[in-house]
Amino acid sequence: MSDLVIYGSGGFxxxxxxxxxxxxxxxxxxxxxxxxxxxxxxxxxEVHGLPVLGGWEWLRDHPGVAVAVGIGSPAARRHVVRxxxxxxxxxxxxxxxxxxxxxxxxxxxxxxxxxxxxxLTTDIAVGRHVILNLxxxxxxxxxxxxxxxxxxxxxxxxxxxxxxxCDIGTGAAITPGVAVxxxxxxxxxxxxxxxxxxxxxxxxxxxxxxxHRPPGWQDREGEGESEGW
Numbered sequence: 154m155s156d157l158v159i160y161g162s163g164g165f166x167x168x169x170x171x172x173x174x175x176x177x178x179x180x181x182x183x184x185x186x187x188x189x190x191x192x193x194x195x196x197x198x199e200v201h202g203l204p205v206l207g208g209w210e211w212l213r214d215h216p217g218v219a220v221a222v223g224i225g226s227p228a229a230r231r232h233v234v235r236x237x238x239x240x241x242x243x244x245x246x247x248x249x250x251x252x253x254x255x256x257x258x259x260x261x262x263x264x265x266x267x268x269x270x271x272x273l274t275t276d277i278a279v280g281r282h283v284i285l286n287l288x289x290x291x292x293x294x295x296x297x298x299x300x301x302x303x304x305x306x307x308x309x310x311x312x313x314x315x316x317x318x319c320d321i322g323t324g325a326a327i328t329p330g331v332a333v334x335x336x337x338x339x340x341x342x343x344x345x346x347x348x349x350x351x352x353x354x355x356x357x358x359x360x361x362x363x364x365h366r367p368p369g370w371q372d373r374e375g376e377g378e379s380e381g382w
Contacts, residue, residue: 154182154183154184155182155183155184155219156184156186156215156217156218156219157173157183157184157185157186157218157219157220157221157246158185158186158187158188158189158206158211158212158215158218158219158220158221159173159185159187159188159189159220159221159222159223160188160189160190160209160220160221160222160223160224160233160237161188161189161190161222161223161224162188162189162190162192162195162198162200162205162223163223165223165224165225165284165286166188166200166223166224167200167201167223168223168268169221169223169248169266170185170188170200170201170203170223171201172248172250172266172268172269173185173221173248175250175251175252175269176248176250176251179251183246185203186203186206186218187200187203187204187205187206188200188203188204188205188206188223189205189206189207189208189209189211189212189220190205190208191208191209192208193208196208209233209236209237209240212237212240212243213240216240216241216243219243219244219245219246220237220243220244220245221245221246221248221264221266222234222245222264222266222282223266225284225286225302225304226302226320227300227301227302227318227319227320227336227371228318228336228371228372228374229374230282230284230300230302231282231299231300231318231371232372234264234282245263245264245281245282246263246264247261247262247263247264247265247266248265248266248267249261249265249267250267250268250269250270250271252269252270253267253268253269253270253271253272253273254271254272254273255267255273256273256274256275256277257275257276258275258276258277259273259274259275259276259277259279260277260278260279261279261283262279262280262281262282262283262299263281263282264281264282265279265280265281265282265283265284265285266283266284266285267279267285268284268285268286268287268288268289268305269287269288270287270288270289271285271287271288271289271290271291272289272290272291273285273290273291274291274292274293274311275293276293276294277291277292277293277294277295277296277297278295278296278297279291279297280297280298280299280300280301280317281299281300282299282300283297283298283299283300283301283302283303284301284302284303285297285303286302286303286304286305286307287305287306288305288306289303289305289306289307289308289309290307290308290309291309292309292310292311292312292313292329293311293312294311294312295309295310295311295312295313295314295315296313296314296315297309297315298314298315298316298317298318298319298335299317299318300317300318301315301317301318301319301320301321302319302320302321303321304320304321304322304323304324304325304341305323305324306323306324307321307322307323307324307325307326307327308325308326308327309321309327310326310327310328310329310330310331311329311330312329312330313327313328313329313330313331313332313333314331314332314333315327315332315333316332316333316334316335316337316351317335317336318335318336318371319333319334319335319336319337319338319339320337320338320339321333321339322338322339322340322341322342322343323341323342324341324342325339325340325341325342325343325344325345325360326343326344326345327339327345328344328345328346331345331346331347331348331349332348332349333345333348333349334348334349334350334351334352334353335351335352336351336352336366336370336371337349337350337351337352337353337354337355338353338354338355339354339355339356339360340354340355340356340357340360342358343355343356343357343358343359343360344357344358344359344360345359345360346359346360347359349362350362351368352365352366352367352368352370353365353366354366
């Protein structure tokens with residue numbers, strides 16, 4: 154039995170807890186101790202019957218406890234991972250829901266969370282600390298880089314490349330062979346039919362950039378987003 158805490162205490166953190174419970178029901182040897190949250194007003198509260206144990210400082214005194222990051226924002230998730238690793242080496246388990254269909258040649262990096270109902274066909278590379286939320290599909294030869302988030306029901310076609318930190322909204326579709334640049338946001342329901350550059354927000358059918366951000370924006374926003382998830 155290995156001890157685990159979930160970083161975050163909001164909606165997605167509760168979904169991660171449910172995912173872990175489903176894995177335990179299938180024989181996984183995890184014991185969830187509680188949740189962590191940088192919002193001090195949440196310390197001592199209960200979530201799903203488990204305590205919010207504290208913030209990142211709690212980990213300093215518990216070096217052997219694994220961490221699952223239940224934060225949807227790619228920027229905030231990367232900020233949390235960097236802060237945790239600043240305390241020393243840490244286990245970030247890869248959590249794949251037992252009701253996910255995974256084909257041959259699919260690889261997952263550490264800390265990645267794959268929720269129920271996802272379908273991944275074959276020869277797919279998924280990086281570290283990625284979130285594939287409920288009911289996503291990923292086609293052959295896709296590459297999903299570190300810290301990408303796919304919201305529920307995103308459809309990623311074959312040969313797609315999603316670079317670091319992409320945030321793909323609910324129900325978006327990425328057509329075959331398209332590349333999306335790092336730290337780009339794609340709005341809910343968008344259809345991405347051509348390559349998108351880095352650091353933009355794109356919406357619509359077809360998706361078009363409507364906002365451009367300066368390089369490094371994710372470092373500033375990530376620090377401010379890591380509370381209360």
